Amino acid sequence: MSPKNLSPVIAALLILGGSLACVLGGLHAIFTMLDLRNPRRLVPADPSLAHAMANSALRMSGGRTDMWHAWIGFNFTHSLGILLFGALAIWASSRINTLPAGILPELTLIGCAYLIVCLLYFFRTPAIGVAVVTGCFAIAWLLSLITVPVKIVPH
Numbered sequence: 001m002s003p004k005n006l007s008p009v010i011a012a013l014l015i016l017g018g019s020l021a022c023v024l025g026g027l028h029a030i031f032t033m034l035d036l037r038n039p040r041r042l043v044p045a046d047p048s049l050a051h052a053m054a055n056s057a058l059r060m061s062g063g064r065t066d067m068w069h070a071w072i073g074f075n076f077t078h079s080l081g082i083l084l085f086g087a088l089a090i091w092a093s094s095r096i097n098t099l100p101a102g103i104l105p106e107l108t109l110i111g112c113a114y115l116i117v118c119l120l121y122f123f124r125t126p127a128i129g130v131a132v133v134t135g136c137f138a139i140a141w142l143l144s145l146i147t148v149p150v151k152i153v154p155h
Helices: 008-039 047-054 067-094 105-123 125-147
Strands: none
Touching: 008 047, 008 067, 008 105, 047 067, 067 125, 105 125
């Protein structure tokens, strides 16, 4: 494939990476919702710790919320962020010929930031998924640098 017709490959990489990010974010949201009724997925292995979280006020809230509700809220907002990240990549794939100049490096750098967080604080499955997402975006970015007809519009 010559550099002149790499746009479909770049778009496919953005769709693949964005779709995988949406699947990961969607599963995270579903697991969080299921944990509202029957906590057993994104919860401490020791049930007494979840109970302690529910009975411990969050200091910054002035006693208006507890650590368990803060944990659930964090998980929901984290899910929304990943879903938005994936949706942005899928949207970018539909605008491949008129993308703002920085979108591919930004997607790659955000993916790298998520990957670092995954490697430091999460477990293997999300780290592998985020590595694949980030790899798709990085390859798309590199391909865009050698693609001739793609008109990257400065913003």
